[in-house]
Amino acid sequence: xxxxxxxxxxxxxxxxxxxxxxxxxxxxxxxxxxxxxxxxxxxxxxxxxxxxxxxxxxxxxxxxxxxxxxxxxxxxxxxxxxxxxxxxxxxxxxxxxxxxxxxxxxxxxxxxxxxxxxxxxxxxxxxxxxxxxxxxxxxxxxxxxxxxxxxxxxxxxxxxxxx
Numbered sequence: 001x002x003x004x005x006x007x008x009x010x011x012x013x014x015x016x017x018x019x020x021x022x023x024x025x026x027x028x029x030x031x032x033x034x035x036x037x038x039x040x041x042x043x044x045x046x047x048x049x050x051x052x053x054x055x056x057x058x059x060x061x062x063x064x065x066x067x068x069x070x071x072x073x074x075x076x077x078x079x080x081x082x083x084x085x086x087x088x089x090x091x092x093x094x095x096x097x098x099x100x101x102x103x104x105x106x107x108x109x110x111x112x113x114x115x116x117x118x119x120x121x122x123x124x125x126x127x128x129x130x131x132x133x134x135x136x137x138x139x140x141x142x143x144x145x146x147x148x149x150x151x152x153x154x155x156x157x158x159x160x161x162x163x
Contacts, residue, residue, distance in 0.1 A: 018054040022063040078140020
């Protein structure tokens with residue numbers, strides 16, 4: 001039979017977990033719940049972590065946005081969706097996303113589309129553009145930016161016909 005973890009043991013382990021990289025309150029609560037701790041103990045641990053600045057959703061959101069944009073090459077839509085999944089308030093992440101210029105996202109999208117365009121097999125230009133636009137949408141970029149970048153990359157005037 002497994003021995004139940006004490007509050008101080010849980011606090012030490014979760015503090016070490018938070019110190020390795022930024023974590024959201026949602027992730028930490030899930031981890032503590034997996035350890036089968038009582039709700040009041042979880043709340044006390046969360047409050048202590050916040051007080052000692054191990055846990056800060058605003059700091060997590062900033063780090064998450066930076067990482068997903070730079071390393072995963074995600075667009076604003078996908079980033080905001082994932083932050084909502086982690087129960088981060090839109091009041092926290094919307095201003096951070098607005099700070100980023102559309103040019104950064106456009107350059108990033110042009111780069112990943114140029115790489116993808118070499119790999120896409122299509123019967124004609126229309127099919128290739130459609131596949132690239134679908135790829136861009138899956139990465140979390142908006143339809144207008146996807147169409148604009150595909151037109152820049154492949155030329156032409158692909159029109160949005162999904163009205």
